[in-house]
Structures are given as structure tokens and as C-alpha cells.
Amino acid sequence: MAARPCSTRKRRWYFIDNVAFERQLGASHGDSPTTLGTTYWVSDLRRVCMRGHCLCGAIAFEVDGPAQACVVCHCESCRRQCSAPMTTYIGVLDGHWRWLGKPPKVFNSSPGVERTFCDHCGSPLSFRSTNMSGVMHFFAAGMEEPEKFAPTLHVAFEEKLPWLKLADGLPTRVGPNYTKN
Numbered sequence: 001m002a003a004r005p006c007s008t009r010k011r012r013w014y015f016i017d018n019v020a021f022e023r024q025l026g027a028s029h030g031d032s033p034t035t036l037g038t039t040y041w042v043s044d045l046r047r048v049c050m051r052g053h054c055l056c057g058a059i060a061f062e063v064d065g066p067a068q069a070c071v072v073c074h075c076e077s078c079r080r081q082c083s084a085p086m087t088t089y090i091g092v093l094d095g096h097w098r099w100l101g102k103p104p105k106v107f108n109s110s111p112g113v114e115r116t117f118c119d120h121c122g123s124p125l126s127f128r129s130t131n132m133s134g135v136m137h138f139f140a141a142g143m144e145e146p147e148k149f150a151p152t153l154h155v156a157f158e159e160k161l162p163w164l165k166l167a168d169g170l171p172t173r174v175g176p177n178y179t180k181n
Contacts, residue, residue: 049062049063049064050062050063050064050143050144050145050148051063051100051143051144052125052138052142052143052144053142053144054104054117054118054120054121054123054125054142055118055121055122055123056118056120056121056123058102058118058119058120058121059099059101059102059103059104059118059120059123059125060099060100060101061097061098061099061100061125061126061138062097062098062100063090063092063096063097063138064096064097065092065093065095065096065097066096067090067091067092067149068090068091068092068093068135069090069091069152069153069178069179070088070089070090070091070140070149070150070151070152071088071089071091071151071152071153071154071155071178072086072087072088072151072153072154072155072170073086073087073088073089073154073155073156073176074086074154074155074156074157074158074159074160074161074164075155075156075159075176076159077109077110077113077115078127078156078176079159079161081109081115081117081124081127082124082139082141085161085164086154086160086161086164087139087141088139088140088141088146088149088151089126089127089137089138089139089140090137090138090140090143090149091132091135091136091137091178092135092136092137092138093134093135094134094135094136097136097138103116104116104117104118104119104125104126105117105118105119109127112129112130112131113127113128113129113130114127114128115127123142124139124142125138125139125142126138126139126142129176129177131176131177132177132178132179135179151168151170152170152171153170153171153172153173153178154166154170154171154172154173155172155173155175155176155177155178156173156174156175156176157172157173157174158174158175
């Protein structure tokens with residue numbers, strides 16, 4: 001997988017499978033990443049955090065690990081939380097994300113499911129399910145660069161609103177759990 005460079009000031013950013021890396025310009029080593037198995041090793045690059053926040057900016061978070069998945073969910077709970085016909089989220093393993101400053105409010109929407117939101121502006125930020133334990137799911141629209149996260153799957157497709165027409169060719173799955181085959 002080739003890296004896509006993006007320069008800002010004195011740093012060069014690389015995005016490989018939705019993971020950001022940076023390298024100070026002027027370093028003497030090469031820019032090219034190499035692949036070893038399924039892990040990407042990037043010469044003289046440092047992994048950097050991707051950030052997200054609510055509408056008013058009172059609640060922020062950062063992710064320092066790769067997204068486990070980026071999926072579109074059609075379940076009624078996600079639709080109602082986001083007031084949208086569907087929503088897109090990324091799954092991030094615990095230990096690879098953190099709240100910056102004040103944590104969000106938590107709402108237990110159903111047994112085993114926690115949903116977070118900003119108590120000032122009301123923006124939905126994430127959800128966690130015991131059925132997919134060890135993973136926090138952040139809504140892609142809350143990321144500072146949501147365009148970096150392209151969905152690969154539709155989940156809870158049986159709950160899709162009938163008037164919603166999709167032609168993206170992505171696979172679909174019954175139920176919200178994308179971790180099961």
C-alpha cells in the first residue's frame with residue numbers, strides 16, 4: 001500500500017489505511033513505506049493522533065490507533081441518536097483513544113449499550129456495546145477529517161428505511177455486530 005503524502009508547514013503527513021503518520025521535513029531517510037505481512041512499517045515516520053469533537057468543541061477526543069472498521073449502521077437506535085436515516089462510525093480498540101478534557105455525558109439506551117453526547121450542544125459522539133466489547137465506536141462525522149474514513153460495510157441492513165436508496169455496492173449484514181462472520 002503506497003502512502004499518500006500531505007504536507008503542512010514543516011511536517012509531512014501520510015495516511016495509510018486511515019492511520020495518520022508524520023515525518024519532520026528535512027530528515028535524511030526515505031519517504032517510502034514498506035509492507036511486512038499485514039503490518040505497515042514506515043521508515044522514520046511517527047504515528048500521530050486523529051482527533052474529533054462535538055459541534056461546540058466542549059468535548060474532544062483523540063484516536064492513536066487504526067480504526068478496526070468503518071461501517072454504516074441502519075439500526076433504529078443509531079438513527080434516533082443521530083437524527084439521521086443512517087450513520088457511519090469507526091471502531092477503535094480500548095487503549096487507543098482518550099477523551100481530551102471533560103468527558104461526555106453517557107446515556108444507557110438499552111441493556112449493554114452506552115451512547116455518549118455533549119451536554120452543552122447535544123452532539124452525539126460515540127457508542128459502546130457489550131456485544132462488541134473492548135471497542136469504542138466514534139461517529140465518523142465527529143472526526144476532524146471525516147473524509148478519511150470510507151465505510152466498507154452496511155450493518156443492521158434489515159432496519160434500513162424503505163425510502164433510502166443506496167448504490168454504493170458495499171456488502172450488507174443483518175444485525176449491528178460487524179465483528180461476526
